Amino acid sequence: xxxxxxxxxxxxxxxxxxxxxxxxxxxxxxxxxxxxxxxxxxxxxxxxxxxxxxxxxxxxxxxxxxxxxxxxxxxxxxxxxxxxxxxxxxxxxxxxxxxxxxxxxxxxxxxxxxxxxxxxxxxxxxxxxxxxxxxxxxxxxxxxxxxxxxxxxxxxxxxxxxxxxxxxxxxxxxxxxxxxxxxxxxxxxxxxxxxxxxxxxxxxxxxxxxxxxxxxxxxxxxxxxxxxxxxxxxxxxxxxxxxxxxxxxxxxxxxxxxxxxxxxxxxxxxxxxxxxxxx
Amino acid sequence: xxxxxxxxxxxxxxxxxxxxxxxxxxxxxxxxxxxxxxxxxxxxxxxxxxxxxxxxxxxxxxxxxxxxxxxxxxxxxxxxxxxxxxxxxxxxxxxxxxxxxxxxxxxxxxxxxxxxxxxxxxxxxxxxxxxxxxxxxxxxxxxxxxxxxxxxxxxxxxxxxxxxxxxxxxxxxxxxxxxxxxxxxxxxxxxxxxxxxxxxxxxxxxxxxxxxxxxxxxxxxxxxxxxxxxxxxxxxxxxxxxxxxxxxxxxxxxxxxxxxxxxxxxxxxxxxxxxxxxxxxxxxxxxxxxxxxxxxxxxxxxxxxxxxxxxxxxxxxxxxxxxxxxxxxx
Ligand SMILES: [Zn+2]
Numbered sequence: 001x002x003x004x005x006x007x008x009x010x011x012x013x014x015x016x017x018x019x020x021x022x023x024x025x026x027x028x029x030x031x032x033x034x035x036x037x038x039x040x041x042x043x044x045x046x047x048x049x050x051x052x053x054x055x056x057x058x059x060x061x062x063x064x065x066x067x068x069x070x071x072x073x074x075x076x077x078x079x080x081x082x083x084x085x086x087x088x089x090x091x092x093x094x095x096x097x098x099x100x101x102x103x104x105x106x107x108x109x110x111x112x113x114x115x116x117x118x119x120x121x122x123x124x125x126x127x128x129x130x131x132x133x134x135x136x137x138x139x140x141x142x143x144x145x146x147x148x149x150x151x152x153x154x155x156x157x158x159x160x161x162x163x164x165x166x167x168x169x170x171x172x173x174x175x176x177x178x179x180x181x182x183x184x185x186x187x188x189x190x191x192x193x194x195x196x197x198x199x200x201x202x203x204x205x206x207x208x209x210x211x212x213x214x215x216x217x218x219x220x221x222x223x224x225x226x227x228x229x230x231x232x233x234x235x236x237x238x239x240x241x242x243x244x245x246x247x248x249x250x251x252x253x254x255x256x257x258x259x260x261x262x263x264x265x266x267x268x269x270x271x272x273x274x275x276x277x278x279x
Numbered sequence: 280x281x282x283x284x285x286x287x288x289x290x291x292x293x294x295x296x297x298x299x300x301x302x303x304x305x306x307x308x309x310x311x312x313x314x315x316x317x318x319x320x321x322x323x324x325x326x327x328x329x330x331x332x333x334x335x336x337x338x339x340x341x342x343x344x345x346x347x348x349x350x351x352x353x354x355x356x357x358x359x360x361x362x363x364x365x366x367x368x369x370x371x372x373x374x375x376x377x378x379x380x381x382x383x384x385x386x387x388x389x390x391x392x393x394x395x396x397x398x399x400x401x402x403x404x405x406x407x408x409x410x411x412x413x414x415x416x417x418x419x420x421x422x423x424x425x426x427x428x429x430x431x432x433x434x435x436x437x438x439x440x441x442x443x444x445x446x447x448x449x450x451x452x453x454x455x456x457x458x459x460x461x462x463x464x465x466x467x468x469x470x471x472x473x474x475x476x477x478x479x480x481x482x483x484x485x486x487x488x489x490x491x492x493x494x495x496x497x498x499x500x501x502x503x504x505x506x507x508x509x510x511x512x513x514x515x516x517x518x519x520x521x522x523x524x525x526x527x528x529x530x531x532x533x534x535x536x537x538x539x540x541x542x543x544x545x546x547x548x549x550x551x552x553x554x555x556x557x558x559x560x561x562x563x564x565x566x567x568x569x570x571x572x573x574x575x576x577x578x579x580x581x582x583x584x585x586x587x588x589x590x591x592x593x594x595x596x597x598x599x600x601x602x603x604x605x606x607x608x609x
Contacts, residue, residue: 086511253450
């Protein structure tokens with residue numbers, strides 16, 4: 001799946017460095033922004049409204065009721081079934097990424113409440129190996145789906161991923177069908193599943209659980225698609241249209257329900273859940 | 280004219296010689312013993328070459344231009360086949376074919392990726408790379424089969440779903456995702472066979488099944504060796520092949536690898552020298568497996584079938600618990 005660029009390299013082009021310094025440069029409009037203002041604005045560019053990539057725990061804090069989050073399976077990590085080695089070994093790559101990101105894996109899962117409504121929550125973090133999906137991501141999400149079913153809670157997933165984790169080869173591909181099967185079970189129980197797409201959501205993640213939400217929400221200007229823009233332009237040997245694969249492009253093509261600003265996310269999710277579960 | 284892959288070249292010389300001798304034989308010369316000798320020699324050499332293929336060489340066999348494609352198999356294994364077209368919404372995608380068939384008297388829905396052989400047909404089939412409407416056509420046929428309790432057979436042969444502007448506009452991701460979820464709950468037996476290339480999500484979208492088989496020289500991978508090498512070894516088109524070999528090896532994409540991981544249920548043998556050498560024999564081998572699998576899967580109740588499929592799908596993954604101290608995070 002050549003849709004992810006630079007998987008394995010957590011420093012990707014769109015990462016906005018939150019500074020020791022006073023200023024940050026928006027990776028979307030390239031404007032220089034006062035960093036205090038940027039952080040106060042929930043890491044959203046005040047000039048162009050680009051919603052920059054934020055860490056999983058930051059996002060959880062913005063979303064759920066104070067101290068309501070209890071993490072599940074925090075120690076579950078991928079093994080190395082292929083003994084994969086490229087320029088360095090996959091094991092080393094995992095260790096380096098764990099140290100850099102201070103995360104053990106790409107996905108954080110747990111139970112929480114949002115305005116008093118209990119939910120099973122999944123949040124992906126792009127800073128860990130480009131949000132790539134391997135066996136641990138698959139297993140943790142399936143367990144979060146099961147937690148939703150057992151407790152009769154709605155499921156909320158925030159996606160951010162370059163796609164499958166190629167260092168886990170066929171095992172990473174099979175996480176797509178694994179999670180999709182679990183989502184299928186959730187739907188049999190008539191429990192709501194809200195899928196929130198954040199920048200970027202591609203490949204094996206978008207082509208499985210991210211696009212299976214009962215309601216699909218995206219953050220403004222997030223890049224979302226199946227194949228990466230570079231792969232597409234190489235294949236068709238054409239320049240891509242402006243704003244191609246941005247959230248607004250998906251909305252206009254009928255692929256998502258709505259675009260919601262980060263500052264309104266909690267309120268919107270709460271309202272949707274209240275309507276769906278008819279509380 | 281036969282097409283010889285690089286590592287098949289040693290066969291070419293002997294096979295040309297055999298051809299020459301056959302012609303002199305027709306002219307009345309006694310060359311029987313020499314001919315028999317050469318035929319034995321070429322057969323041994325072919326067996327030797329094909330038993331020692333590297334993963335990268337296997338990729339080339341899986342993509343061999345003479346390899347049988349979905350319709351070649353359908354024509355050989357069915358008593359009758361009626362192709363059904365279109366997704367009822369946008370278009371008919373020639374990169375996926377499907378329809379109702381009879382195999383040894385029983386109804387089977389067959390769906391598969393379809394590559395083309397001539398340049399014209401290859402373009403018509405979009406090189407076997409489906410657009411969303413292809414996956415939606417497949418889903419329509421799958422649901423049709425379910426309603427009439429007809430088992431489903433899918434034949435997998437694509438380098439991947441098509442990466443194009445229209446594909447993105449029409450929801451390639453959604454189409455694949457919907458198939459994955461739907462197939463996991465379809466209430467009839469599903470048998471999948473990787474006949475050539477199993478290229479990532481575009482292959483998997485037809486390959487969620489109760490039984491999954493691979494032809495001996497087929498491949499199945501999350502990314503092509505080319506794509507993998509481009510990302511991890513920064514290989515660009517035209518650079519030497521060594522990194523492609525390394526990538527093909529690292530990805531563990533052969534039928535033997537996938538059987539050892541228990542991702543597939545079994546390997547289907549190919550004729551000596553690969554499926555392209557004898558389409559009929561390859562088709563017979565596939566037909567036997569299809570009939571046996573369907574017969575076996577019919578012994579389960581719908582509930583058992585779905586429970587087994589769900590457990591098969593959700594048990595895949597290699598993970599472990601990591602101590603906090605291992606990272607110094609405690
Ligand atoms: Zn900006």
